[in-house]
Amino acid sequence: MSRLRSTPLRLTATLxxxxxxxxxxxxxxxxxxxxxxxxxxxxxxLEQTVNMLRAIAEPDEIRERIGExxxxxxxxxxxxxxxxxxxxxxxxxxxxxEASAYRVIGHDAIPRPSSTLADSYLAxxxxxxxxxxxxxxxxxxxxxxxxxxxKVLLFSLVPALLLVTAIGALVARRARDRVEAxxxxxxxxxxxxxxxxxTISGRVDDDLGQIGVAVNRMAEAQEASMEALxxxxxxxxxxxxxxxxxxxxxxxxxxxxSLTDSARDTIAEARAETAHIVATFxxxxxxxxxxxxQARASFTAVDLAxxxxxxxxxxxxxxxxxxxxxxxxxxxxxxVSGDRTLLGRLIANLIENALxxxxxxxxxxxxxxxxxxxxxxxxxxxxxxxxxxxxxxxxLYRMERSRxxxxxxxxxxxxxxxxxxxxxxxxxEDAAPGxxxxxxxxxxxxxxxxxx
Numbered sequence: 168m169s170r171l172r173s174t175p176l177r178l179t180a181t182l183x184x185x186x187x188x189x190x191x192x193x194x195x196x197x198x199x200x201x202x203x204x205x206x207x208x209x210x211x212x213l214e215q216t217v218n219m220l221r222a223i224a225e226p227d228e229i230r231e232r233i234g235e236x237x238x239x240x241x242x243x244x245x246x247x248x249x250x251x252x253x254x255x256x257x258x259x260x261x262x263x264x265e266a267s268a269y270r271v272i273g274h275d276a277i278p279r280p281s282s283t284l285a286d287s288y289l290a291x292x293x294x295x296x297x298x299x300x301x302x303x304x305x306x307x308x309x310x311x312x313x314x315x316x317x318k319v320l321l322f323s324l325v326p327a328l329l330l331v332t333a334i335g336a337l338v339a340r341r342a343r344d345r346v347e348a349x350x351x352x353x354x355x356x357x358x359x360x361x362x363x364x365x366t367i368s369g370r371v372d373d374d375l376g377q378i379g380v381a382v383n384r385m386a387e388a389q390e391a392s393m394e395a396l397x398x399x400x401x402x403x404x405x406x407x408x409x410x411x412x413x414x415x416x417x418x419x420x421x422x423x424x425s426l427t428d429s430a431r432d433t434i435a436e437a438r439a440e441t442a443h444i445v446a447t448f449x450x451x452x453x454x455x456x457x458x459x460x461q462a463r464a465s466f467t468a469v470d471l472a473x474x475x476x477x478x479x480x481x482x483x484x485x486x487x488x489x490x491x492x493x494x495x496x497x498x499x500x501x502x503v504s505g506d507r508t509l510l511g512r513l514i515a516n517l518i519e520n521a522l523x524x525x526x527x528x529x530x531x532x533x534x535x536x537x538x539x540x541x542x543x544x545x546x547x548x549x550x551x552x553x554x555x556x557x558x559x560x561x562x563l564y565r566m567e568r569s570r571x572x573x574x575x576x577x578x579x580x581x582x583x584x585x586x587x588x589x590x591x592x593x594x595x596e597d598a599a600p601g602x603x604x605x606x607x608x609x610x611x612x613x614x615x616x617x618x619x
Contacts, residue, residue, distance in 0.1 A: 175342035179335035186331055190324055198316045205308050209289050210269070213304045216245075220295050226251070229296040233257045243285045244305045246277070251298035260301060266290035271306070286310045344368070345375045349382055361390040415441045466589075468611060469507045471542060472497040472534045478514045479532050482522070490527025493518070497533070501540035503608040505589045513585040517544040517604055520579060524548065525601070538610045547601040582606075 216236070223229045233249045237258045240247070248260035262278040268291050274284040285305035292301045348366050355363035364386055365379040418434050418441065426434070479495035486493040503510070514532070521530045525548025533543040582604075586593040592607040 175339035175346065176336075179339040183328070183332055183335055187324075187328060190327070194316060194320055194324070198312070202309060202312055205312060206306075209304050209306055209309070213269075213289055213291055213302060216247075216302060216304075217291055217293075217295070217300070220300065223296070226296050226298075229298075230254075230257055233300075242279065242283045242305075243307055246284075246288065246301075246303035246305075248301040249295070249298050251296075254298075258301075260303065264301065266292045266301060266303070268293060272303070277303070342375065345379070349375070349379055352382055352386070356386055356389065361386065411441055411444050466504050466506060468502050469505050469510055470500055471503050471510065471540050471608070472499065472501040472536070474507065474511055475514055475532055475534045475542065478511060478518065482515070482518045486522060486530065489522055491522055491525070492529045493532065494529060495532045498536035501534050501536040502611050503540055503589070503591075504611050505608075509585045509588065513582050513606070514542065514544075516579070516582050517542075520544075520582075521546040521548070521602075540608050542606040542608070543603060545598050545601060545603045547598065550597055550600060550602045551595060553597070 220229055220232060223232060230249065230251070233247065234257055236245070237247055240259060242259060246258070246260040248256060248258040248263065250256050250263075260277075260279075264272075264277060266272055270290045271287055272290050273287050274281050277284055277288075285307040287306045287310065288303035289306055290301070290303050293299070345368060348368070352363045352365040365382050367376060367379050367383075415438060418438050421434060476495055476497050479493060479497075483493050518530070518532065521544055525546045528547045531543070531545040533541075533545065535541040535543070583593055586606050590609050592605075594605045594607075596603045596605065
């Protein structure tokens with residue numbers, strides 16, 4: 168159905184319909200003009216014969232002329248009957264018929280063998296001289312005209328229609344393939360595959376070729392920009408991590424046992440902040456590495472259900488300690504293609520995010536099976552306003568109410584980066600109350616090797 172909705176095919180179908188309608192209109196116009204002309208000729212022949220006989224003054228001469236016309240006329244072309252009181256009937260129509268002037272009658276109304284008659288006649292009946300004339304002019308040419316046009320239509324329009332349809336379908340298919348190549352490249356670019364390019368086929372100087380070239384240029388610029396951004400992020404995180412670690416070492420040296428309790432508390436706070444900064448830079452580095460996409464090469468088949476069940480057991484004590492009830496509802500097996508360590512980090516971040524930002528209550532960890540497995544983490548906390556849901560996936564972004572809680576604003580950013588690496592769809596929804604985070608994974612490729 169998607170092919171039938173494609174613009175090239177719809178344009179082709181429109182042009183074929185226009186061609187058919189235009190051709191039919193042309194044939195219909197030609198048929199009507201020709202039929203009108205032939206009908207006028209039949210009328211003129213009938214009027215000419217009637218006027219010629221009415222112009223003769225002598226009755227004997229009228230009878231003589233009618234006899235000559237009847238002797239030389241074919242029944243298909245002309246039938247006539249002339250009667251005078253007390254005299255023999257003249258003409259090739261021996262049986263009387265009733266006909267009004269300029270009336271079309273069929274051959275079935277004439278008492279003669281149908282094989283010798285035309286399909287229809289134009290009739291005239293009225294007084295001529297001292298008698299009464301019945302005159303029928305055959306209209307076979309009009310009937311043959313319709314048959315001729317039908318044959319011409321059949322043997323010219325149908326082959327032309329088939330040829331135009333075939334050529335149009337071929338052109339539309341090539342255009343559709345080129346449009347599909349552009350659409351596919353844009354979809355891959357949107358999903359984070361910055362190396363996606365449009366395969367240019369056909370002419371480069373037409374509109375589709377120019378669009379393909381423009382998309383490739385945009386992709387190259389976007390890839391270069393993202394690579395520069397990743398490199399800057401990685402360089403900053405890497406260059407600052409080492410000095411901060413040195414600060415942590417210096418703080419350890421400073422605490423030599425001779426400090427007051429107040430100084431020790433200050434050093435402990437400084438160590439905690441330093442550890443937090445190091446963890447933040449470590450997350451930034453990991454996000455930059457994930458955006459590079461190199462981890463895809465080591466993907467294997469991972470049982471998401473087993474992994475989620477294991478992490479639920481790990482975080483259950485922490486949840487009980489903070490007043491949360493962690494419930495795991497997983498299927499027997501839900502296999503996805505990915506990196507087991509990164510997927511574990513994704514699940515762990517979602518659980519920790521729920522534990523950190525929601526009041527004591529229930530947290531559900533759900534894994535649904537099927538061709539495209541789905542991981543869900545649902546809590547009954549305050550949730551995230553709809554206008555904030557796209558923002559919380561940004562690096563270092565924190566909502567106003569979360570600024571006083573622990574965290575760096577990179578937990579959901581890392582989840583988004585891992586989901587994008589695995590080509591999974593991440594959605595944040597209202598759980599009424601609370602937040603529902605869903606990660607829908609693509610169907611497992613048969614080429615992926617097994618792994619636990």
